[in-house]
Amino acid sequence: MTTVRDATLAVLRRQGATTLFANPGSTEISLLTDLPDDLEFVLALHEGSVVGMATGWALARQRPAVAILHTTAGLGNAVGALATAQVDRAPLVVVVGQQDRRHLAFEPFLAGQRLDELVRPHAVWVCEPVRAQDVPGAVARAWHEADLHRGPAVVIVPMDDWDAEHDGAAEAAPVRSLRTAAADPAACDAVAELLTGSRSPALVAGAGADDEQTWAALVALADRLAMPVWQEPFGARAGFPQDHPRFAGHLPAGRAGVRSSLAGHDLVLVVGAAAFRQYPFEDGALVEPGTRIVVITDDPDEALRSPAELAVVAAPAAVCAELARRVPARDAAPADVRRTRVVAPPVAGEPLRPEHVFAALAERLPRETVVVEETPSSRALLHELVPARAPLGFLSAAMGGLGFGLPAAVGVRLGSPQRPVVAVIGDGSSLYGIQALWSAAHYGVGVLVIVLSNGRYAIMDRLAGGRGSATGTPGAAPWPAFEEISISGLGTSLGCESHRVVDHGDLTTVLDKVVPTLERRTTPLVLDVAVAP
Known part of the structure; x- marks a missing residue:
């Protein structure tokens, strides 16, 4: 007999998701006992660490990691870490255990109450399969949801589902999913026109630009337009090589600091981030009057919360590489705009800082x-x-x-x-x-x-x-x-x-x-x- 557990583990193998991060509880025993040798179990001693380790693994591998959490207690302990994974764009497949489906109506010990509501604000997708036989398809879809939307996708599974017979029903998920990365010519035309007409453009790079292809595209674009490059405030990752001569530093997190840093630039191109992340509230505009903002990101939420003249939802690497080919080059030396600081070692008796x-x-x-x-x-x-x-x-x-x-x-x-x-x-x-x-x-x-x-x-x-x-x-x-x-x-x-x-x-x-x-x-x-x- 093929069980729901057998079929789900086959889904994980098919996607190469064979490393499982967990801090197990009783509602996961039927999933994890006698785990096959080709699956690697990684124990963390707290659910926050489970999700944190899975987040690091996913960002390093650039593919979804699997985290297994224990009903309300484990999910509750992990919610803060899941919120971080969401903001850090980490693809996670999160399996949350639930009490036995057959007596959930009696609210037994360790029954999870509204688990979907507990996690929904910090997930890209949440599913409670209606039947045990739907669990493998839900996990398959969770892998694609996490991969495409770059965040935690959560499947809540009652403990008795794993031992149920799988009926061989088709999974409600594709075997493969692909994200297109081509640059739309009309979008590139619109951004190129604004950049070409700009007197003094500047670039702000965010965590969504942190990959080899986007770094290369942004370096080419910054050099072609002789632009200083800033890093978004409080970004999870670096969107531009910070030892490059055009790197100007990290934008402040307050409006006055942003205005001061970007003063004199009539156009600010923001890539891989929203415009602009803040921390302390300050009155006033984000940028000086007359400064135009253009955003390029593959995250629709980032694009739509930005006070931009133009927001392009697309793969930053493809769009910026095309822009570097289209815009006219500006004749300017790559002056080193980064301010380096020399730190002298402490003198005798002076404490370390x-x-x-x-x-x-x-x-x-x-x-x-x-x-x-x-x-x-x-x-x-x-x-x-x-x-x-x-x-x-x-x-x-x-x-x-x-x-x-x-x-x-x-x-x-x-x-x-x-x-x-x-x-x-x-x-x-x-x-x-x-x-x-x-x-x-x-x-x-x-x-x-x-x-x-x-x-x-x-x-x-x-x-x-x-x-x-x-x-x-x-x-x-x-x-x-x-x-x-x-x-x-x-x-x-x-x-x-x-x-x-x-x-x-x-x-x-x-x-x-x-x-x-x-x-x-x-x-x-x-x-x-x-x-x-």
Whole structure:
């Protein structure tokens, strides 16, 4: 007899989706027990880490990863990570367990209540198959939904469905789906006309431009039009080589900063992002009067929420490569518009600061390194000092929630074991996903984890202090520091080699030893680096 489980596993094999990330519960036992040898099971110790690792794997492989979650408890724990996967454009097939279909009406122990409503805002597609026999087709469709829409596609499956007999019914999903990548001539004509008529265009690149073909197209277009290139604020990935002479830096996240940065440009071409992502609310326009905005993205939502004169929904690589061929070249030297900063090592007795750590990394990391960031209080310094020099050279949680960095770094290295992976994480951030270190140790994942330890939520302290009072005194934060926590001790307890680094000499010594091994490492290393608050 062919069971629903047999038919579903066949779907996963057909799509090459044979790595399963999970933290199992009782509602998944019938799916996971006696898993065939050709399927790889990867255990994470918390559902947030399950989804974070799957997200990193999917972005590294550029194909959907499979995450398995346990009814309300597991899905609830993972919702924040699913929101990050959605904003980070990570294709995930998410299978959520449910209690036995035959007594759901009685609301038994572990019955999931409105699981679809719990996850729907953070998914590109959600399905609760009407019959057990529809589960394989739903999983097949979820793979295509995740791939085409680049986000989590969720299938909710009662636990007894897996053992049901499959009736051989046709799957309500194609075997293959293809996304067209050709550039529409009419769209290219419209954008080319605006660019050609522009006096001083500028380019803003977003996470949706982070692939080899789009980088090449944007470099050609920027050079042809002599445009400065900015990175979108709070982007999950780098949309342009940040060591290129035309790279101008990261746009600020407030309207005044955006206006100031783009002042003097009469046209702004935004590629692979919306125009423009903000963080603090500020009054005023996004750009100066008379500045026109054009958006090119393959994400309809990004296009339609942008206050643009023209929005083109299409593959950015194809459109921008065609634009680089069409627009007239402008005669301008490729002046280096990026402002580089020199960071001197700390003098004797001076504490380490994040910029000392980043400068040491910048001097040593290979070009192809993936830097996974989750250090809110020093993110701007990291951007300034450690440029992304290859596609997927930078990865962050664009949604803004914590707990992504550690598991994502583990997932990236699992998905792309030939690339060096360095996670740069704040100690407060690390505690949201610290259990991912066990998975790194258990599965031999050679990731370097650098935790900047200042014993507090530095970004929150800074925001509270900035509030101030009517008398001009800084605002008081009610939360305490947590300096007694030992990140290196936690790393050791979870099976990782861990070191506490307290001065610049310690830092450079260990980096000189470790960085040359990153491509071939098969064990994780945690550096607990003491930095000044």
